[in-house]
Amino acid sequence: MVFSSVYFVFIFLPLTVLLYTVVPQKIRNLLLVAASIIFYAWGSPSNLLFLLFSCAFNYLAGLQMDLLITRNDRRSLKIVTITTAAADILILALFKYVVHTMPLGLSFYTFMVLSYIFDLYQGRARAEKNILRFLLYVTFFAKVTSGPIEQFASMQPMLASRTVKRTDLISGLQLFLIGLFKKVLLADNLGAAFAAVTASTSRTVLGSWLAMIFYSLQLYYDFSGYSDMAIGIASMFGFRFGKNFDHPYLSKTIAEFWRRWHISLGNWFKQYVYFPMGGSRVPPLRIFLNLLTVWILTGIWHGNTLGFVVWGLYHGAFVILERFVFRDHFDGIPVFVRILVTDLIAFIGWVFFYSPAIGDALGTIGGLVGIGAAAAADNTSLFALRGYLLILIAAFAGATELPLKVRDLLFSVRHPAMSGTVKTALTTAFFVILTLCSVACMLGSTYSSFLYFKF
DSSP states (O other): OOTTSHHIIIIIHHHHHHHHHHSOGGGHHHHHHHHHHHHHHTTOTTHHHHHHHHHHHHHHHHHHHHHHHHTTOHHHHHHHHHHHHHHHHHHHHIIIIIIOOOOTTHHHHHHHHHHHHHHHHHTSSOOOOOHHHHHHHHHOTTTTTTOOOOOHHHHHHHHHOOOOOHHHHHHHHHHHHHHHHIIIIIIHHHHHHHHHHTTOSSOBHHHHHHHHHHHHHHHHHHHHHHHHHHHHHHHHTTOOOOOSOSOGGGOSSHHHHHHHSSHHHHHHHIIIIITTTTTTSSOHHHHHHHHHHHHHHHHHHHOSSHHHHHHHHHHHHHHHHHHHTSGGGOTTSOHHHHHHHHHHHHHHHHHHHHOSSHHHHHHHHHHTTTTTOSBSOOHHHHHHHHHTHHHHHHHHHHTTTHHHHHHHHHHOTTSTTOOHHHHHHHHHHHHHHHHHHHHHHHHHSOOOOOGGGGO
16 A cells, blocks of 8 residues: 555545544554554555564564663673674565565665664663554554654654644644645656656657656655655654655755755664764774765665665765865855755766666766767657656756745735634645645556655
8 A cells, every 4th residue: 555545545544543533542552553554464465474573573682682781781682682683684685685576665664673673772762562562663654665764762752652633633634745746746747757758769968867857856756755744644643753855955065965865764874873883983084984884885775786886885975075075165156056066966876776777877877968879859858858847847846945935925824914714724725726636646647656665
């Protein structure tokens, strides 16, 4: 089941929210676990076995670690931690690099159980002995398939006790609808544009640029839309998740870009890889090696081909260069230019994501400047540009802060002519229109999965 399906939007989510509001507090976790299992097993019940095995294995490992912590047996604790983490990573590696077909969400829920194990070892949290709470942490349907990768230490208090206010329901629903709009109106149409421009049998300069731009924007709206929906759903059940995207295409450096893109993954690597290796509190050579390690692992996490490793090294190289070479040379460069350069670097990096092989990626990158291109443009690329120009303009505008400024202008209570009643009416009308447009697209299009499902 996916968030952008008619069944989820009109049956599963409303029914789950309704039941959650009427059942007693003490069985709400049980309800969410049951709903999460149904959600995850929908369409592929066999995947559920791997999810439940991961839950059982790490739950029992956590109990063993808690016993060792109580006994202050640090040596045995370290052995159990390493063994458990190695087993989790081995299962992920086998599916990703040997079997080449993964159970849905394996990369994400593996990092969640690793967060649990590492948080116990680091003393950031105590073992969760309540099996329902632990199951909810791992299987919660708002995040099990593609995150956000919430760290256990931050989520544990919410597993034990949380309240849902009317404002939580409203704000969660609004964020969910915004994410749905991003997915079905922007991401899916950008995906169609990408498919149209890559249908050409010859490489052209315009086609190479359009393919790169369409995919870069599609990936952003697809994953940020999913994240908005996930965070909105969590809010409806009393969970407060942090942002997973914060206008990454407005970044002025690649390091800033990765503080704004897939924030929960970046925080995971910082907490459990970069900081334990010494972070930035070590000599420059060690910092260099720490950053390089993180970026190699980030590439490996995303995919099972050499292209993803190259992509990780590519971004790692820019982060390292910014830190050690260019840091004192940014002053005086106009902000607009820095944003354009950062986006160009990021966009070129995404070419490795959609290219089947490194040679194809390098061919597309060469095509940007005419190397290996058959022509400047062809009928396919010109047709794609004309046919999807409005979507392209909307996508670029939506990636800026323009929508927020328009929202503040229209809906701000500080507006001199705006009363509370008028604001409520305008907000309601806006989200009704948003919903109608999204539903129309859902009903009029074929099934489109989220891109990050395959990672």
